[in-house]
Amino acid sequence: MWRFYLRFLFLLLAATSLFSCDQHPMWKTKIVERSILKEIPSASGLERWNDRYFIIGDNSPWLFETEITGTTLVKHRIGSLEEPDVIPKEQKHDFEAMCMMQWKEEQVLFLFGSGSKWPYRNKGIAFSVTRQKLIETYDLTSFYEGISEKAKIDQDEFNLEAATTLNGKLYLFNRGENKVIVFKEDDFVHYLSHPSDLPKMKVYSLDLPNIDGIVSGFSGATSDEKNG
Secondary structure, three states: OOHHHHHHHHHHHHHHHOOOOOOOOOOOOOOOOOOOOOOOOOOOEEEEEEEEEEEEOOOEEEEEEOOOOOOOEEEEEEEOOOOOOOOOHHHHHEEEEEEEEEOOEEEEEEEEEOOOOOOOOOEEEEEEEEOOEEEEEEEEEHHHHHHHHOOOOOOHOEEEEEEEOOEEEEEEEEOOOOEEEEEEEHHHHHHHHHOOOOOOOOEEEOOOEEEEEOOOOOOOOOOOOOOO
16 A cells, blocks of 8 residues: 555656756645555556556556546456466566557557566566557567667666656666666567567666665656657
């Protein structure tokens, strides 16, 4: 429960947008209402579509859908029927990153496993918010291996924690070494159906703040479409 509150607050604060050219003054956040979503065991990603919010958990076989008040909760199965509602840590898919993408003629949520432990955490899932159904489940092992090699990220440092799209580009945030990997959105979608050549990427290494020598890491991301 507290993890959900903290993640949600982080995503609100992230609205300052890493990729905005404008320099905003310090943002102030005020919690105006609380809702306890008892059916959600963890909340590692949040995405808005119209007046609906989609939530993923790193140890859940469900994609959750609700409105901002949290009074109505819809569950979409994204894991196998054999998986329990709370997946054991050593077997969880660790969906930590999720973003909205244009997928041919529809809006799709794409979920990324963190890739921090293979093979359980290398899945990708495309879920159509337009049709309210799972489209496909992908094995992202080769994709992650390619990123690891090109971005020079050791396997024990590979840990995708956030994703977002902006102006036709897909941004993936790796916590281990605080690197941002950027693809063209169309190239990524094409790669999923033709996984022969890794799409071209750009890699940025960021120096994040530290407290008493402990460096902060990525936990979530959002896009500022107005100022991006």
